[in-house]
Amino acid sequence: MANLDGAVQDAGIPVAVTVEEVREAVAAARRASKTIGLVPTMGALHRGHTTLIDTAAAQCDFVVVSIFVNPLQFGPTEDLDRYPRTLDRDVVLCREHGAHLVFAPTDRAMYPKPQRTYVNVEKLTDGLCGASRPGHFRGVTTVVAKLFNIVLPDRAYFGEKDYQQLVVVRRMVEDLNFPVTVVGVPTVREEDGLALSSRNQYLTPEERQAALSLSRGLQAARRALEAGERDPQVLIDLVRAELAKEPLVREDYVSVVDGFTLEPLIYGREPGSEGAGGEPQDPPGPIVVAVAAHVGQARLIDNLIYREDQPA
Numbered sequence: 001m002a003n004l005d006g007a008v009q010d011a012g013i014p015v016a017v018t019v020e021e022v023r024e025a026v027a028a029a030r031r032a033s034k035t036i037g038l039v040p041t042m043g044a045l046h047r048g049h050t051t052l053i054d055t056a057a058a059q060c061d062f063v064v065v066s067i068f069v070n071p072l073q074f075g076p077t078e079d080l081d082r083y084p085r086t087l088d089r090d091v092v093l094c095r096e097h098g099a100h101l102v103f104a105p106t107d108r109a110m111y112p113k114p115q116r117t118y119v120n121v122e123k124l125t126d127g128l129c130g131a132s133r134p135g136h137f138r139g140v141t142t143v144v145a146k147l148f149n150i151v152l153p154d155r156a157y158f159g160e161k162d163y164q165q166l167v168v169v170r171r172m173v174e175d176l177n178f179p180v181t182v183v184g185v186p187t188v189r190e191e192d193g194l195a196l197s198s199r200n201q202y203l204t205p206e207e208r209q210a211a212l213s214l215s216r217g218l219q220a221a222r223r224a225l226e227a228g229e230r231d232p233q234v235l236i237d238l239v240r241a242e243l244a245k246e247p248l249v250r251e252d253y254v255s256v257v258d259g260f261t262l263e264p265l266i267y268g269r270e271p272g273s274e275g276a277g278g279e280p281q282d283p284p285g286p287i288v289v290a291v292a293a294h295v296g297q298a299r300l301i302d303n304l305i306y307r308e309d310q311p312a
C-alpha cells in the first residue's frame, strides 16, 4: 500500500491510507466470506484499545483498526495539535493483537472537500460531555458514519469508558438502520483503578496520583449502590468528596443518569423517558454514574455502570 515510511511497511500488517485501499482489502475479505470487525480509534494505542482489538479478533474473521485523529470532534481550544501520535508503534500493536488491516487515513483522505453533511444525534448529546464540548458528538457520529460506509463492518467495537459515545453511536445505528452490530467493551483500568486513556500521557506524576480520585469516587458510589443507596444526590456527593480532596482536580461534571436516555435520574421517579404525546418510550437502562474533570492539561472522564440484575 502506498506512501508509507519503512517502519510502518515492515510491521507485517497492511496499512491502508486511502478509502480505495481499505475498500479493496475489505472487499477481498468479504469475497472469502469473512465477517468484518471494525475498531475505530484515534491511535496512541494502550491496553484499552488492544482489548477492543482482542475482542474483535475473537468474534470476527477480518479485523480493521482505524487510526485517525478526527479534527471534526475537537473544539477550537482543545488538544487536536498536541494529541499523541504514535503510528509506527500502533501498527505493531494492531498486528500483535490479531488485526488484519490498519486504516490510517490523512485528513485529506477523510475530508477531501469541506464537509457539508453531518450526522447529529439529538438529546443524547445535550448533557454530560456534550454540554462542555459543543459539536464534539456531531464530529464523532459523522466520522463513525463515514467509517461504517467505508469499511462496511458487520460488527464495530467501542469502549464503555466513553459511555455517552457508545450510547450515541448505538442510537445512530438504530435510527439510521446501519447494518452494523455495535459491541460495547468494559473499561480497562490500571491496577490502581485509573481508566486507561491516551490523555493520561499529559499527566505529571503528581497529577496522575490526583487523577485516581475519579475512580475512587466511583468506587465509593458503587459501594453505596450495592448497599441499596438510590438517591442520585448522595451518589454525586460521594464522588465529589473524593474529587475535592485533590486540589489538582477541577470537576467538569458528576452526574447520575439513566444508561439508555442519559437523562439525570430523579430520586423516587422511575427511570426511562417520559414518552409524552404517545411517543414510544425508552425502557429504563442501567444506573450510570459519570464524571469528567480537568487534571493539569488533561480532561479525563470515567463512569460506572450499575446493572441491578448483575451488580458486579
Ligand code: AMP
Binding pocket: 040, 041, 042, 043, 047, 048, 049, 051, 052, 157, 158, 159, 160, 161, 162, 185, 186, 187, 188, 189, 195, 196, 197, 198
Ligand atoms: P480513542 O482512541 O480514545 O478515540 O478510543 C478508541 C476506542 O477505545 C473508543 O471506543 C474508546 O471508548 C475505547 N477505549 C479508550 N480507552 C479505553 C479503556 N480504558 N477501556 C476500554 N475501552 C477504551
